[in-house]
Amino acid sequence: MQRLLFILCCFSISSFAQQIRVVDAYTNKEIEGVEVENINLKKKKITNKFGLVIFKNLQSETVLSLEHQNYNNLEITYRDSDGIIFLEPTSEGLESVVLSVSRVAEKKQSIPEHIEIVARKEIDYISPQTSADLLANIPGIRVQKSQFGGGSPVIRGMESNRVLLVVDGVRMNNAIYRNGHLQNSISVSPFVLERTEVVFGPASVTYGSDALGGVVHYYTKNINYTKKLNLKNQVFYRNSTVNNEHSTSFSTQVSHQKWASLTNVSYSSFDDLKMGKNRIHGYEDWGKVYQYSQNTSKDYYSSSTINPNPNIQKNTGYHQLDLMQKFMMPIHQKIDLILNGQFSTTNDIPNFGKLNDYKNNDLKFAEWYYGPQERLFVSAQAKFKDYKSVLKNGAITLAYQNILESRINRNFGSLDRTSRFEEVDVFSLNSDFFIPMGVSKKNKLFYGLELVHNNVNSSAKGETLSFSGNKITGVTNNYIADTRYPDGGSTYSSAAIYTSYRQELSKKHIVNAGLRLTSTLLSANWNQNVSINIPNNQLRLNNMALTGSLGYIFKPYPTDKISVVLSKGFRAPNVDDVGKIRSKSGKLTVPNTGLQPEHLYSAEIGFAKNLLAYKFYFDSNIYYTLLDNYIGRAQSTEFGTSINYDGDTFEDENILANTNIGKAAIYGATVSSNWEFLKDVKINGGITYTKGISYENEEPLSSIPPLFGNISLGFYKKMFNLALNYRFSMAKKLKGYNLTEGIDNIDETPNEEGTPNWSVLNFNSNYHFSKNLRIQFQIQNILDLHYKEFASSISAPGRNLSVAVAYSF
Template structure:
């Protein structure tokens, strides 16, 4: 009797264990977490836990089971055959993801081999290896992207000679661009911490009709980390910490993921403390004093000093440090077999961020500003999202995304020798709705029809006030009076509303060719009202403007052989002026930008072709992308008369008036050559070089935001737990003749000064070497070490006010709990 009982217990135990599978990385036997395991119909799906284990009891013995993870080659096996490999599956790590799934191009999963656009991708692994301090630093490491910095607490990405409100930023399917995204340089990309990003995708050019307005230069899409449900109740945690020597940065990020059968949660809190930034000391460019900071203002909200302070170390850029906190909370709830719900909550805030370029500006031989800083940059996002899979003829699957965003920013300034401090505060409330739906027309997905809608509404509130400081023993004890200050945007309030619809069609014409087509219709409506006419009186103090456009794209992919892919795209883009374009008032270097209520939309017509050649069974590839973009009715900043006058009294000084105006036609053309892959299982390399040129047909002026030749080359070694790489980053010279001398966007005054000619040289060329290494101690502990700018070179990125970081030692620790 006892023997029978033991036999029964043995078979029950064996049956339970045989329902579990362990998934390991081949060669090192580390468990692989979040492997997707599914059957042929994809009706049954489970995921591995942090130990690489998954319960397969929901599958039939006759099921063909697939094991999928983006970093490994997919593996298939009959469930009943798992016993032959002792229920342990080893996955082979992908040395190169050349045909990976791209999420942003069509807002659905699509193979890169079916996409004609130029695309750059940074995975979570790439982000950890790079150890970027901000998301702007992350973008600067992607091919074809140049990042401008006015101050350290910022970063304005440039795509194909376009930046700021001509580049669309998206986070988790929600557009970040709002009604006050400006021309010139935009620092908002840093409000998404790299520590919460799971993946970043960049689409170059205006060809994607699923995004529409603002995407003239391209789309940058951040995908943040998302929790997954599990049949087993699990709690997982992660702690990441980094120290960087160049600015004494300390970053700590902690997250916890709760996985249950019916719901999951992911919580992340990240805090960064950035000190003042040290520049490089090796001046190969020959300009011994360029960029050095000999004096600075130590004035604060509460401390008053009538004189600048001498800087004991001129290579330390005082007034560049800041602090930032980022919080991410996501809930995932599978309502049913065909419906998944996600609630996405994000909050980002910072300390005051000093405006470095203005705090180093001189007037009559003395520092001009005692105070000039951005108040805390705050971004709140609340976004419920519903993924549906009804499998209807008119709707197979789709995503509905609602969002509310609240953005707050402010500017505070005061000049030396003055007690007058001005405050300008902006708040934007953004409501949006996106619906993206897909209908496969064939069982093998060779023909897919997709369609979608997008609606946004921006409400902008802009206020300004001046206060006279009350000082006692160098302490600000209060205010003695108030005075009128011109608001940055219409003080009576303004709104910006858009509504759009699109359709897309993709067909595999044959095994060798694919056609992508799409059209999008968009309508925008803007209202603005000015009340205070102390400084400026407009022809109309209240305006209401509407614009609409139909844009289209057609892309063709041809693969004559397994090792070649040739792409061609013809597309159009549209950008309707927003509140910042039409209604902004601000001063820079003695020029005041004033409203232009007659501003019209600008259009882009894009033509591009690219070729990709694969080698060694697609483990290595080279690619060349060439494009030409025609800008029609383009918007530029130019000198402007208001009420018959070309000057205005602003903040107590006479200044020239400028405005955003429409011109005729301009062009931008360029190319990016890139390569990436493995020589063998241990050695890898990647690199790129980008050339851009832009000029106006009508005025013959150079366009702003056109970077010089730039690129990078990396060589790396990877074996089991260890990886090390060395990269060379280079940037060509941008001479005075290639600058736009009217708009003032490219900060020519931040380049070396030539006293003999009483002008500026332009940006010198530079190149630096960096090293990155990481070691996976075990499945729970990983170490990362970076040495950036090894030879401590002094340089400035094109159009940047702040000098780039000098030699930097960075060490990071990642703990999985």
């Protein structure tokens, strides 16, 4: 009889009560201590250690509000929750979840490395035009631009092939990532990003070669299963005045018990960029564009054209199309298969810096543009959760990437057009797993392997054009042109295994240690050489490196973290390092058949603290990096002291090659904080100092930015927010420039004296009319000041009014 009454009681409760489970969106772990409020009835409950709360008589339209100090607030209807609610961790404080360091979700307080995280909510708030613009808002990162269609992130004084770009666990860096300035970061659309994580300093144990200055890891939007068929759509549109931007994005998510899908299509159109008018730096003509070329692939003009408005930077506009498709389904009770396809393409992107080069008091180039830059990405990832044996928890990712690049140029006064084409196919396999260890399962053993193969095809053609009036009508002659990379084809392969271990000695002490063994093989072949002669027309390089890291965390209090990291990284020369031929700023870069890997030794100390009931967060990091056998550009005589290339003659010190120079050091510090000093009012900011010197020639290193930072004051409510942001950079004096390599672009500074200091003020606002409709209004560079980022060819945008609308349904 008692058993019958118990069953009837349980049945009665289940008939009128609904259970809600709250979990972490990244770790899928239950969250204790979440305040869940039934807005309709004004009733609040707290989740237990299993992440559960129980309400009675919830209706489909009942609105639930969830709050937790370490997670973003959320409002959701019971119908949309489907019984499970995913909360996203905030990007502030020690409790943030980090995905990139060990390639699995972990608490930030357990990781000694310096990490910055930008989650989806903040990405929406920043509303960047490109992913490069997103990075420029992260403390400790500076972004260089040679043209508007690009952006080269600089981390701890390193950029390009010394900074590793990763998307959804797959490295973007390939065999032709160069030393200088790279623009590939824009090929990942900001509209599809769930979060972006930046690991500062060498991360060679987990990521291998190239991860010297740091790792930028882009994570695209998550998809999850639901108990019943669920459909969510979002439309986004933005218009900006400074370059007449029109950006649109449409995404749709469909999910069910056994599958989930996400589709996104985005398109952006940018016209020529307007620079600021107010020149408080005192240089009246600096950066102004008085002449420009109207030449295109189809139009012919024999001379340059006068620009009616020199503040308009002609030949900076471009268009970009991005597509993404994700699909997830279970292939086992504990294994999910995620298929991921991404495609990005542009129209021809003018090289603004080149198109403003002068020769004999007139523009040098009639044409200089990048052909459509295309990136195709396809991956299949099997995610294991609590499986068995060595496949306990982790993922296996098989990926293919195809990258197309081209460079087309023609001088004024010439009908000879030279076109160079590059195609890179990248095949990769990543296996990343961990096993919880010890009685408490808080210790973790990480292990994995990575196999990557790059196939590079480089071709070139020379054409003598014919024209009629202002139209190009055809080709009268063909001539042989040098390829940018070896024309017989190149390959670059790497194989690596790694392991690391995290031991929680006590609640106050955590030790991390890891090792990685990497082997690389490079092969390059030349069929014909126009300007130089390569011995035996081939090159083979085989390198092996053992890298490691040792980290220690001391937490004297739950709100504090003191960390120390010692690490060794390396970068093996790629095809661009050893086989490239190019000219820039009156200097010619030629191959180096004897180039060796560069190694890095780093030490850093960090201190982070939460105060005032987690309302104030402070983070600081100091580091010292020693580069051994570092690769830089230096004078080369391997192929003679006089070389004719693309109609120009280069001699002696104007002939350079990537060379192992010796030892160099980079050191610096970053400090950032976030303080909610009044209810809903926050102030946050950061400042970064970097210094770099070559011990061999006592010359400053390239890419070392001046002191820079930002500070923001904002008012944040559930339905709207307002913020003022102040960004600044100190001057970069001439004595701080590297004048040998040409990477710092001293010719882009006024009178070649260095880059003046600058500061700009920005305003940002967001208003949620409802849970489905959001309006954003921004004013950037409010005072319309003229300035250039250090080493950039293009002037920064002037005053910009931007309006954006996002609607979900």
